Each structure stands twice: as C-alpha cells, then as structure tokens.
Amino acid sequence: xxxNSNQSLAIPHFSLSAMPAxxxxxxxxxxxxxxxxxxxxxxxxxxxxxxxxxxxxxxNIFQYPPDLIPDEPTLSNFARVFEAVPFLTYFxxxxxxxxxxxxxxxxxxxLAAYPLARLKFAGKNALFLLLISTMMLPFQLxxxxxxxxxVNLGLNNSYLGLIVPHACTAFGVxxxxxxxxxxxxxxxxxxxxxxxxxxxxxxxxxLPLVKPTLATLAVFTFIGVWGDFLWPLIxxxxxAKFTLPLGVNKLAGTFGKDxxxxxxxxxxxxxxxxxxxxxTQRYFISGALKNAVKG
Amino acid sequence: MTARYxxxxxxxxxxxxxxxxxxxxxPPADDCTPIEFWTMQLSPVLxxxxxxxxxxxxxxxxxxxxxxxxxxxxxxxxxxxAAVAANTAxxxxxxxxxxxxxxxxxxxxxxxxxFMAQTAIANYFPKVWQANQLHGQIFGVPWYLSTNxxxxxxxxxxxxxxxxxxxxxxxxxxxxxIKQATGAYSFFPSFDGSELLENHVLLGGQFTPAxxxxxxxxxxRTLAYYRDLYQSGAVPPSVLIDGHQxxxxxxxxGQLAILLSGAHMLHSIMLNAPxxxxxxxxxxxxxxxxxxxxxxxxxxxxxxxSDHPQKAFDFVAFITSxxxxxxxxxxxxxxxxxxxxxxxxxxxxxxPDNPQYxxxxxxxxxxxxxxxxxxxxxxxxxxxxxxxxxxxxxxxxEEISLxxxxxxxxxxxxxxxxxxxx
Numbered sequence: 001x002x003x004n005s006n007q008s009l010a011i012p013h014f015s016l017s018a019m020p021a022x023x024x025x026x027x028x029x030x031x032x033x034x035x036x037x038x039x040x041x042x043x044x045x046x047x048x049x050x051x052x053x054x055x056x057x058x059x060n061i062f063q064y065p066p067d068l069i070p071d072e073p074t075l076s077n078f079a080r081v082f083e084a085v086p087f088l089t090y091f092x093x094x095x096x097x098x099x100x101x102x103x104x105x106x107x108x109x110x111l112a113a114y115p116l117a118r119l120k121f122a123g124k125n126a127l128f129l130l131l132i133s134t135m136m137l138p139f140q141l142x143x144x145x146x147x148x149x150x151v152n153l154g155l156n157n158s159y160l161g162l163i164v165p166h167a168c169t170a171f172g173v174x175x176x177x178x179x180x181x182x183x184x185x186x187x188x189x190x191x192x193x194x195x196x197x198x199x200x201x202x203x204x205x206x207l208p209l210v211k212p213t214l215a216t217l218a219v220f221t222f223i224g225v226w227g228d229f230l231w232p233l234i235x236x237x238x239x240a241k242f243t244l245p246l247g248v249n250k251l252a253g254t255f256g257k258d259x260x261x262x263x264x265x266x267x268x269x270x271x272x273x274x275x276x277x278x279x280t281q282r283y284f285i286s287g288a289l290k291n292a293v294k295g
Numbered sequence: 296m297t298a299r300y301x302x303x304x305x306x307x308x309x310x311x312x313x314x315x316x317x318x319x320x321x322p323p324a325d326d327c328t329p330i331e332f333w334t335m336q337l338s339p340v341l342x343x344x345x346x347x348x349x350x351x352x353x354x355x356x357x358x359x360x361x362x363x364x365x366x367x368x369x370x371x372x373x374x375x376x377a378a379v380a381a382n383t384a385x386x387x388x389x390x391x392x393x394x395x396x397x398x399x400x401x402x403x404x405x406x407x408x409x410f411m412a413q414t415a416i417a418n419y420f421p422k423v424w425q426a427n428q429l430h431g432q433i434f435g436v437p438w439y440l441s442t443n444x445x446x447x448x449x450x451x452x453x454x455x456x457x458x459x460x461x462x463x464x465x466x467x468x469x470x471x472x473i474k475q476a477t478g479a480y481s482f483f484p485s486f487d488g489s490e491l492l493e494n495h496v497l498l499g500g501q502f503t504p505a506x507x508x509x510x511x512x513x514x515x516r517t518l519a520y521y522r523d524l525y526q527s528g529a530v531p532p533s534v535l536i537d538g539h540q541x542x543x544x545x546x547x548x549g550q551l552a553i554l555l556s557g558a559h560m561l562h563s564i565m566l567n568a569p570x571x572x573x574x575x576x577x578x579x580x581x582x583x584x585x586x587x588x589x590x591x592x593x594x595x596x597x598x599x600x601s602d603h604p605q606k607a608f609d610f611v612a613f614i615t616s617x618x619x620x621x622x623x624x625x626x627x628x629x630x631x632x633x634x635x636x637x638x639x640x641x642x643x644x645x646x647p648d649n650p651q652y653x654x655x656x657x658x659x660x661x662x663x664x665x666x667x668x669x670x671x672x673x674x675x676x677x678x679x680x681x682x683x684x685x686x687x688x689x690x691x692x693e694e695i696s697l698x699x700x701x702x703x704x705x706x707x708x709x710x711x712x713x714x715x716x717x
Contacts, residue, residue: 061567062547085339143373148381156383230370234377237364239338249367254336255627256562 052263053077061259077264081251084261087268089240090247094226095272097159097243101166101225102218109172109217110210114202116173117180118188128177134170139230147234161235162243166225172217179213180206215283222276226269244269327360328603330610331385333375335593337627338365344626352613359606379403384600386607389438392427393489395594396672399434405597406432410608418617418633423592426668434672435594436611437632439623441557442590442662444655445578446564448571451479451552462582463497466553467520470529473552481529481552483542484521486684489670490539494520495683496669499584506712507673515701518690525691535688547571555580557591558655559628577651579658588666592632628652630663637663675711682707 047068052061056072081087115121116128146165147156155161183206191201207214229245236242242250248265251258337345349361364385366374372394378384390398398404408416416424419437427435447459455476457469470481484494498520500513524530531550533541543560545551547568554560558577565572580588595615597607613619620631621639631637637660645653673679686704689695695703 057566058569060547060570062544063568063570064548064550140373144377144380147377151381151383230373233367233370234374237362239365246367250336250339250365252336253340254368255340255559255629256566258566260567 049263049266052259053267055260057260077260078268080261081265081268085247085250085265086240087247087265090242090244091269091272093159093241094244094269097162098222098225098272100159100163102221104163104167105169105172105221106214106218108168110176110207110214111202112168112173113176113180114198114206117177118206119198131170132174135174143230143234146231150235156235157237157241159241162225162232165231166221166228169221172221175213175217175220176210179210183209212283215280219277219280223273226273327358328606329360329362330387330603330607331362331364332387332610333364333366333371333385334389335366335371335391336368337389341623341626344623348614348619348622352610356609359610361610379598379600382600384598386597386601386603387611388596388598390435390594390596392435392592392594392668392670392672393676395427395435395596396429396676398596398598399429399432399672400674403599404434405599405601405604405608406434407436407597407608407611408433410597410605411436411612415612415616418635419615420590420632420634420663422667423590423632426592426671427594429672429674435596436608436615437592438595438615439593439620439629440590440632440663441559441593441630442588442659442666443555443580444558444658444662445580446546446554446556446560446655447576447578448479448546448549448552448574449576450549450574451477459576459578460553460581463494463584464520465581467523467527467529470524470552471527474528479550479552480531480545482524483530483534483539483545483551483554484524485534485537485539485542486688487538489680491684491687492680493589493669497583497585497587497589502671502673507671507679508712509705509708511701511705514704515697518687518697518700518704521687522690522693522697526693535691557628558652558659561652561655562628572651575651577655577658580662587669588662589669590663590666592668628656630659634664675714678711679708682711 048066051068051070054073054075054077055061055070056074056076059067059071116124116131150156150161150164155164187205187209188201191205196204227245228243229249232243232246236246248262248269251262251265332349334341334345345363349363353359353361371388371390375384375388375390375394395404420440423437423440424433427433427437445459451473452459455473457472457476458465460466460469466482473479473481484490495513495517498513498517500517501510502508503510525534531545539556542551542554543556543563546554547564549568549571561572561575561577564575595611597604597611601607615632617631617633617635617639620633621636621641623629624631624636624639624641636642642656642660645656647653683704686695686700686707690697690700
C-alpha cells in the first residue's frame with residue numbers, strides 16, 4: 001500500500017516537472033510540421049517533375065489520382081534528352097553567359113554602389129532615386145528599346161548581347177550600396193590615414209567586408225541569367241548559341257509533347273542552379289558587419 | 296584577396312570575354328541574297344525535312360541563302376514585334392491567322408497576289424486562300440492545315456451508357472448523363488485562342504459581311520448553349536480560366552470524355568497516356584448547325600520590311616508547293632493547304648499499324664474538302680474575343696440573365712467594331 005501511494009504521488013510530480021519540456025517538444029513538433037508542410041508545398045511541383053522524368057514509356061503521365069512513385073523508374077529519359085537536342089552545347093552557352101554576366105554584375109554594381117554609398121557629390125540622392133526607379137519598369141516595357149540598342153551595337157545573335165543587359169543592374173547597385181552603408185566609417189578613415197586612395201579602399205577594405213552581399217548578388221544574378229527565356233529568345237536566332245531555357249523549350253514540340261523528355265530536360269537544367277545555391281547559401285545569413293569585426 | 300587570386304579571376308574573365316566576343320555571326324557572302332525564314336517551333340522534329348528543302352532550294356537558286364530561324368510558339372509575337380521595331384523583321388514568318396491579320400491591320404505585310412503567279416495561287420484550297428483577306432487585300436499564304444476531329448474516351452461513354460454526340464447540340468444532355476454516371480466531364484470548350492468565336496459560328500452564328508456585327512438571336516443561342524453546358528455539369532469549372540492545354544491534360548487523365556482537337560493530338564495521347572490510348576475512339580467533328588467544320592491554317596507572311604519580297608515569295612511558293620507539303624506530311628501529322636498534295640501516298644495509303652490515326656486522317660481529309668476558315672480576319676480581334684468571352688462567362692455563372700448577357704455583349708462588341716470602322 002505504501003509503495004502504491006508513493007507511486008501514485010510520484011506520477012503527477014514527474015508529469016508536472018516534465019511539462020515544460022513536453023510543451024517545448026510539442027511546440028517544436030508543431031513548428032516543424034508547419035515548416036515541413038510549407039516545404040512540401042513548394043517542392044511538390046519539383047517532385048512531380050522528377051517523378052515524370054523517371055517514369056517509363058508505358059506509364060500514364062496524367063493519370064488521376066496522380067501517382068508520384070513511378071511503377072518502373074528509368075533514367076532513359078535523361079539519356080534521350082541528349083539525343084533529342086544538343087544539350088551540352090546549350091549547357092556551355094548558358095555557363096559562359098552566366099559566368100560573364102555574374103562577374104560583370106558584381107564588378108560594375110560594386111563600382112557604381114561605392115560612390116553612391118560613400119562619396120559626397122552633387123545630385124547623389126537624385127541619381128540613386130533615378131537608378132532604383134528603373135526597377136519599377138517591367139522588362140516587357142524595356143524589351144523593344146533594349147533590342148533596338150543591341151541591334152544598333154551589333155550585339156544581336158551574340159553572347160555579348162545576352163550578357164550586356166545583365167552586366168550592371170539597378171537591383172545590384174541598390175544591394176551593394178546598402179551593404180557598403182553598413183560598414184563603419186572609421187575603417188575607411190583609418191585607410192585614408194594609411195595613405196590608400198578610393199580605388200584601393202574599394203578593393204582592399206570595402207569589397208572583403210561585403211563578401212556575403214557579393215555572394216547573394218552572385219546567386220540572384222546567376223538564377224536570373226540561367227533561367228532567362230525572353231531576352232535570349234528575342235536576341236538569339238542561331239540554335240548553336242541557344243541557352244538552356246531555349247534549348248529545353250525545343251523539347252516541347254508543336255506536333256506532340258513528350259512530357260517525360262521535357263521534365264528530364266528541366267531537371268537537368270536546374271542542377272547547376274542548385275549547386276550554385278548550395279555552395280553560396282552559407283553567406284546568405286552572414287552580415288557584412290560581422291565580417292568587419294572579424295577583420 | 297591575394298594578387299594570385301585576383302590574376303586568376305581576371306584571366307578567367309578575359310578568356311570568357313574573348314570567347315564571347317569572337318563567337319559572332321559572320322556576315323553572309325556578298326554574292327548571295329539572304330532570305331530570313333522564321334518558323335513556329337518546327338525544330339527539331341522537322342530539322343531534316345526543312346534543312347533538305349532549303350538545301351534543294353539553294354541548289355536551284357545559287358544566289359539565294361536561306362537563313363532558317365525556329366522560334367518558340369508562345370513567344371513568336373513578341374520576337375516579331377521586337378524585330379519589326381528594330382527594323383530587322385524576317386523576310387518570311389510563319390504565323391497564325393489572328394496575328395497575321397493583326398499585322399495586316401497596320402499594312403505591315405505584302406500582298407502575295409502581287410508577287411505570286413496565278414498558277415501558283417491556284418494550287419491552294421480557294422476558301423483557305425480567300426480567308427487570309429482583310430479589306431480586300433490578301434496578307435498571307437496558307438501553309439499547313441489542321442481541322443478538329445472528335446476523340447472519345449470510350450470507357451466513359453460505355454460506363455454512362457451514352458451515345459457519341461452526333462451534333463454539337465447533343466453535348467449538354469450527353470454531358471449531364473456522363474457526369475451523373477461517372478463523375479467525369481464531357482467537354483472543354485476553352486476560351487483561349489479562337490475556339491469561342493468558332494463555336495459561335497458552328498452553332499449557327501454569323502457576322503455581317505461589311506463590319507462583322509453580330510445578330511442578337513445568334514448571340515442568345517450561343518450564350519444559352521454555353522450556359523447549358525456549364526449548368527449541366529458537362530464542362531468543368533476550370534474551363535473559365537484554363538486553355539486548350541488543360542482540355543488535353545484532363546482527357547489524358549481520363550477525366551474528360553470528348554476532346555475536339557487536331558489528329559496530331561493522338562500522338563501526344565499515345566506518348567503520355569499509353570494505357571488510355573486503347574480506350575479511344577475517333578470520329579468526325581460533331582455536326583454543326585450549318586453543316587460545316589472549321590479549318591485552322593498556319594500562314595507564311597512576308598513583312599513589308601523585307602528587302603527582297605519577290606525572292607521571299609518565290610521561296611514561299613516553293614516550300615508550300617504540293618510536292619513539298621506532301622513530303623512534309625511524311626514527317627509530321629499535318630494536312631496540306633494544296634489539294635493536289637492529298638493524292639500523295641501518305642494520304643492515299645493507310646498504315647495498318649496505326650488504325651486510330653488512319654481513321655483520324657480519313658475524317659480530317661473529308662473535313663478539309665468541305666470545311667472553311669470560319670472566322671474572318673477582324674480588326675481588333677483580341678478585344679472582340681475578350682468581350683464575347685467575358686459576357687459568356689457571366690451568363691455561364693448566372694451572374695446575369697441570358698437577355699442581359701446578349702444585350703451587353705452586343706453593345707460592347709458594336710462599340711469596338713464601330714471604333715474600328717470610324
């Protein structure tokens with residue numbers, strides 16, 4: 001009896017002491033459930049794309065209710081993509097254009113942003129406002145004037161024509177200016193005292209301190225250039241210079257679409273974007289100031 | 296950043312920039328006249344055929360150099376408009392009739408009758424040739440054609456013990472029967488493209504010849520038909536927002552009993568829904584009120600910006616000639632705009648391994664011979680289509696009555712046609 005009464009007393013005592021932990025655990029469970037649901041919602045289309053790419057020729061792509069797990073998974077659709085279109089050529093073109101566009105954008109945006117953030121000159125704010133106001137204009141509005149300029153410069157049907165519109169963007173200048181503004185002025189002043197000029201300060205002091213922003217801008221630019229469809233379509237005629245979005249679009253024929261092939265092509269074309277993101281994502285949450293203190 | 300790292304990056308940048316700079320298109324040889332020829336997403340399926348045809352033409356005409364550019368279907372209009380704005384329009388473009396007529400509104404296209412011989416013009420289906428006409432001026436040369444046949448999901452009809460519709464008017468009642476028995480939808484008359492206005496004509500609607508005005512009784516009949524389709528459950532709610540691709544998706548998923556589409560869609564169905572392919576029956580397009588069927592034509596047009604319109608039309612006549620079109624049909628399931636091509640073996644001989652397509656082909660050929668392009672080229676076509684669709688949708692949803700819908704639609708339509716003719 002004594003043992004029993006002790007036991008009966010111990011249970012509520014144990015439960016009460018464990019309550020905060022249980023509540024915390026349940027809260028975390030709830031949070032993770034919500035986050036997992038949102039993640040599933042976002043990656044759902046990607047999973048369907050992957051499932052379609054892995055389905056064999058005997059399976060119905062559009063069956064209802066949808067079947068996410070292929071009955072006879074196959075990689076043959078990926079191989080067929082390389083047979084159907086010169087995929088490696090398109091890949092090379094995209095890689096070349098993306099590499100140059102990202103490099104130019106980082107260089108020119110950081111060069112343009114530095115004086116807007118740090119130097120004093122007449123009309124600086126007006127210039128900045130004018131610059132960011134161009135972000136409000138949709139590309140469709142700029143497309144025809146931009147194309148006319150590109151044609152007049154002889155850039156149509158060339159890689160340079162694909163790169164130049166991404167070489168310096170208002171968004172990039174804005175992002176870099178905001179990053180430069182967060183750097184303490186004392187660092188710059190110390191550099192002046194050491195005898196560095198503006199170019200040297202920009203290169204040796206400012207740029208190393210905004211590496212996370214540079215990485216962020218690089219990822220945004222890469223994603224934008226890699227997935228751009230409309231501008232390459234407008235400016236490019238030669239199939240040998242097509243980028244991946246144009247090339248993958250060719251898999252969807254006018255007289256019958258093989259969705260397995262389209263899905264496999266789409267999966268192959270987004271792999272580089274995922275790789276770039278994976279290698280640069282750690283910079284996303286890093287602050288410029290954190291690096292400055294370290295430095 | 297170290298100097299080594301910097302020089303590595305700089306070297307890479309310079310190397311890439313050099314590649315990008317030197318990989319530019321060489322100018323054409325001086326002794327050749329370049330003719331730029333744009334098609335709508337015919338590559339890669341027609342690469343062999345078109346490259347061979349171009350090589351043959353260049354051999355026959357050594358001073359002509361054809362530059363073939365294949366453009367994505369969905370963005371042809373934007374690319375062409377950009378090219379026109381920059382004065383770099385192609386010499387020949389492959390366009391649908393709606394966009395062709397839009398360009399013709401602005402007198403941006405050459406009249407082929409001023410460049411092509413009467414003997415060449417006589418090659419084409421007369422009704423199809425005449426359909427490419429705005430204000431008495433021909434603006435395009437018909438190339439390949441398509442006509443809708445009926446593709447039925449036999450299993451759904453069997454489950455509902457319903458007959459295949461003989462006329463368009465049968466569809467609402469049969470649709471209700473199928474919906475009640477199987478839960479599946481029957482029909483998907485989409486609002487994209489020109490299907491709505493074509494159905495208006497197939498249901499007996501007419502446009503006044505001079506100014507494309509509507510007759511109230513015709514409009515009321517069309518609106519009532521769409522309302523009955525919607526209220527009977529024959530069409531899914533998504534018909535209000537989705538296009539023809541959704542009809543194909545629903546049919547391939549077994550949720551739609553009737554697909555009215557070109558014979559080439561059988562190929563898509565066999566690729567993407569091979570298990571459904573065995574349950575398919577093909578038939579002619581359900582009879583319309585005026586016993587005709589629509590023919591959809593893809594045109595070749597020559598923009599006025601072309602520096603060599605005569606040479607461009609010479610190539611157009613070559614590529615759309617009966618022999619070339621018959622040859623093209625051996626590569627893709629399309630139909631020619633030249634009746635003489637129909638005597639070629641590809642159209643007279645049947646492939647025993649593909650009975651469904653052969654049936655579809657036979658129905659399509661029969662329809663081509665009696666069909667016509669039902670929708671005349673109209674000024675401000677997009678706006679007219681939009682006002683027709685908007686009021687039809689409101690009547691389908693019973694937001695407004697049939698009478699209100701008819702009155703409003705005609706008022707909106709007339710406002711646009713009046714503005715076009717002022």
